[in-house]
Amino acid sequence: MIPQRRPYKNIERRLAGSHVPTTDAHTSQRMGRIRQRGTTPELTVRRVCAALGVRYRLHNCDLPGSPDIANRRQRWAIFVHGCFWHRHAGCRRATLPKSNTKFWQAKFERNEQRDAAAVAELTASGYRVLTLWECETAENRALESRLREFFGGIKDRRT
Numbered sequence: 001m002i003p004q005r006r007p008y009k010n011i012e013r014r015l016a017g018s019h020v021p022t023t024d025a026h027t028s029q030r031m032g033r034i035r036q037r038g039t040t041p042e043l044t045v046r047r048v049c050a051a052l053g054v055r056y057r058l059h060n061c062d063l064p065g066s067p068d069i070a071n072r073r074q075r076w077a078i079f080v081h082g083c084f085w086h087r088h089a090g091c092r093r094a095t096l097p098k099s100n101t102k103f104w105q106a107k108f109e110r111n112e113q114r115d116a117a118a119v120a121e122l123t124a125s126g127y128r129v130l131t132l133w134e135c136e137t138a139e140n141r142a143l144e145s146r147l148r149e150f151f152g153g154i155k156d157r158r159t
Contacts, residue, residue, distance in 0.1 A: 076127060076128040
């Protein structure tokens with residue numbers, strides 16, 4: 001049986017130029033299951049922040065780039081980026097798909113530009129910004145150390 005192919009979403013066509021990439025139903029279903037919020041790395045960062053006694057808000061759609069975690073009063077924001085989608089330099093997870101290569105390169109370049117613009121805009125607004133990568137969330141002690149440094153040595157309030 002030949003898999004049915006369908007075009008990508010309209011919003012992504014501008015990235016592909018004149019060539020409209022297509023995908024089969026299996027690939028489309030697999031890509032559709034990828035979460036944007038509530039990912040395992042994001043939940044790990046939230047758990048460590050809570051253990052440090054840090055207060056934060058989620059769903060910060062009104063801030064540039066919609067940070068995953070932010071505190072407006074203390075003016076800080078944290079982005080938890082997936083290594084594949086946001087192109088973590090030197091990470092083995094930042095691979096380039098073999099099909100529709102031009103489309104993916106354009107998409108990744110646009111993601112990088114958008115991320116840089118969001119960080120620049122937040123910084124210009126007086127926010128301290130931290131970008132954590134998916135691969136960095138695997139080791140809890142290193143993650144906790146990095147967050148403690150970012151928050152200026154906040155001590156664990158439970159002890």
